[in-house]
Amino acid sequence: MRGLLLLLPLLLGSCVTFAWTRDRRHEPVPSAAIQALEPARTTLADALAALGAPLFAWEYRGSGAALAWGWTDADHKGFSVGYQFQDTGSVSMSYDDTGSKLRGVVLFFDADLVLERVREGWLRDLEREVRRRPAPVEE
Amino acid sequence: MPKLTERLLPLILALAPACFLSRTTVDEPLRKEQLARFVPGETTAKDVVEALGAPNEVVQLGTRSAYRYDFTVEKTAGFTLIIITFLNDDTRADRAWLFFDKDDVLTHAGSTLQASGTEYAMPWQTIHGR
Numbered sequence: 001m002r003g004l005l006l007l008l009p010l011l012l013g014s015c016v017t018f019a020w021t022r023d024r025r026h027e028p029v030p031s032a033a034i035q036a037l038e039p040a041r042t043t044l045a046d047a048l049a050a051l052g053a054p055l056f057a058w059e060y061r062g063s064g065a066a067l068a069w070g071w072t073d074a075d076h077k078g079f080s081v082g083y084q085f086q087d088t089g090s091v092s093m094s095y096d097d098t099g100s101k102l103r104g105v106v107l108f109f110d111a112d113l114v115l116e117r118v119r120e121g122w123l124r125d126l127e128r129e130v131r132r133r134p135a136p137v138e139e
Numbered sequence: 140m141p142k143l144t145e146r147l148l149p150l151i152l153a154l155a156p157a158c159f160l161s162r163t164t165v166d167e168p169l170r171k172e173q174l175a176r177f178v179p180g181e182t183t184a185k186d187v188v189e190a191l192g193a194p195n196e197v198v199q200l201g202t203r204s205a206y207r208y209d210f211t212v213e214k215t216a217g218f219t220l221i222i223i224t225f226l227n228d229d230t231r232a233d234r235a236w237l238f239f240d241k242d243d244v245l246t247h248a249g250s251t252l253q254a255s256g257t258e259y260a261m262p263w264q265t266i267h268g269r
Contacts, residue, residue, distance in 0.1 A: 023227075
């Protein structure tokens with residue numbers, strides 16, 4: 001009986017697994033630096049000096065700019081169960097406690113590159129508010 | 140007569156250990172002294188491209204433009220014990236954004252140099268203060 005118990009993990013290894021994964025990307029922007037930003041006063045130069053280089057830059061309202069800083073620390077623990085049916089395919093499902101997302105802050109600058117507003121949250125959601133086709137350039 | 144545990148031990152030891160380290164880099168490191176040579180009001184987009192090569196991304200901002208340069212390092216450490224897997228990814232980058240006016244003259248520059256701080260770790264370990 002004890003022998004079977006010892007063999008069980010070896011047999012389960014092909015279909016049941018527990019995985020603890022952690023994905024750390026980029027350095028979070030210090031909240032003090034974000035708090036120090038002042039709409040209508042902070043310039044693009046001030047923001048770059050305080051926060052460093054952003055991850056993304058998008059056109060904002062024609063001549064303005066939206067700059068995004070993002071980071072993640074996704075701690076992921078989960079069991080997964082799967083069965084392999086020879087070469088015909090596989091069936092699997094997993095039970096996880098978190099999803100991997102990039103958190104961040106987006107700064108919106110007007111046409112004079114002065115800070116208009118600050119938005120914090122999931123970068124994927126904030127990006128949707130900003131991204132659109134760039135304005136046409138006049139010859 | 141050896142116990143069953145002792146008999147199985149070599150088998151367990153043969154199957155159990157599986158660990159790996161992997162390091163992935165994308166593009167070339169950015170150097171602080173190279174970026175310091177770019178002077179707003181003087182340096183042009185042509186100067187930047189001659190010094191750093193083609194940017195990773197060019198963004199149009201109305202009549203302005205911005206160039207992004209990146210160097211990314213990803214370090215992955217993993218360990219598998221039969222049915223248990225631990226995996227940690229740490230990704231950091233050197234990154235520079237250079238902003239140009241409508242005449243392609245540099246107006247603003249921002250840089251972050253963190254790629255050299257990328258570390259191998261396990262999921263429960265604290266790195267970079269978190």
